[in-house]
Amino acid sequence: RRFLVLFSLCLIVPAAGYAQDPLGEARRLYNGGQYEAAERAARLALANPGTANGARVVLGRAQLERYRETDAPAELAEARAALREVDPRTLDPRERVELTIGLAEALFLEDRFASAAEIFAAALEASRTLGTVAYERVLDWWATSLDRHAQLLRAPDREAIDRRISERMQAELAQAPGSSTANYWAVASVRNIGDVDAAWNAAMAAWVRAGLAPDRGVTLRSDLDRMVVDGIIPDRAARLELKDPTAAAAGMLSEWELFKSNWTRK
Structure with a gap:
């Protein structure tokens, strides 16, 4: 969701990369999101006893990503097998x-x-x-x-876990206020606890802090906007117990849109 990687150099000289350093090439391709190519390079690196264990790590993780893309059970089974065969003593x-x-x-x-x-x-x-x-x-x-x-889990047990997430994210934000992950989960965890007003305020704080992220908050703000519009605003409006909460929700949406406009780089 929030971790975008540039792929521009991944396909320039793959054959040379395979021949000179297949494990290094496998890692580069994996980091560039080229999981099928990373799998091929990792299989070449398996042939060298000196790089075989490191290759199994890359192979297993590439197959996990392939499973996420394809939902093919064989990819998950092969990933599990590759990771299971790694000897950590040589890593x-x-x-x-x-x-x-x-x-x-x-x-x-x-x-x-x-x-x-x-x-x-x-x-x-x-x-x-x-x-x-x-x-x-x-x-x-x-x-x-x-x-x-x-x-x-049941509601009381869920709340304990959500509070654990919230506390960790607050600690993260104290060290890295521009963290996209911490900002997102700081809002989501409070909403999951059921404190919709706190979630509303946390979303505004996260929107402002998003400008401190390396991408100036582009990805985070998209996620926050979706959470506020589709979740927090309806939750806040429903809590008012009005016969028709439509007008209240519309007012909150207008307030949110104005807030975003005021705190978005033009």
Whole structure:
């Protein structure tokens, strides 16, 4: 949702990249979103005992992304097998973090959300070594895993999880106020708790902070706008218990549109 990568150099000289450094090429293609090509390069790297384990990490994660694209069960099964065969003793610290993230993603895609959240939580700090974008992705995976798990629980148990997400995102925002992931989940978690007025105010705060993000909040603001228009405004209007909440909702929408206009770069 919030993690866009430029692909412009991915297809210039793939054959040379494969021959010289298939594992490095597999990583580059994976990071560029070229998952099918990354899978092919990783399979070439499997032939070299010195790079085979690192190749299995990239192969497994590429197959997970292919599963997300195709919903083909074979992709998930093959990804699981590749990750399961990795010998972590031969990996460098960065590769071990990538393996851990891959294991958590696989659990998430099996709908084992609570288990995935546990692994994502343990990998969060270590994922900082992979860069800010990777850290934000792991943070988003963690929050999404908890959110999906919470949807399966009774209301009192859901609230405890939503508060956990909210507290973590507030801590993140104290360190990185422009974090797209933290801003999004700071609003979503409060809305899920049921405090619609707090969610309304949090959405406005997140909209303003979005300007601090590297992309000036383009992706985050689209997500926030959808949440406010489709969720927070109807929730606030319904809470008023009016016979016809249409006028109240229209007034809130007008207020939101004016706010956005005032706080959007022209």
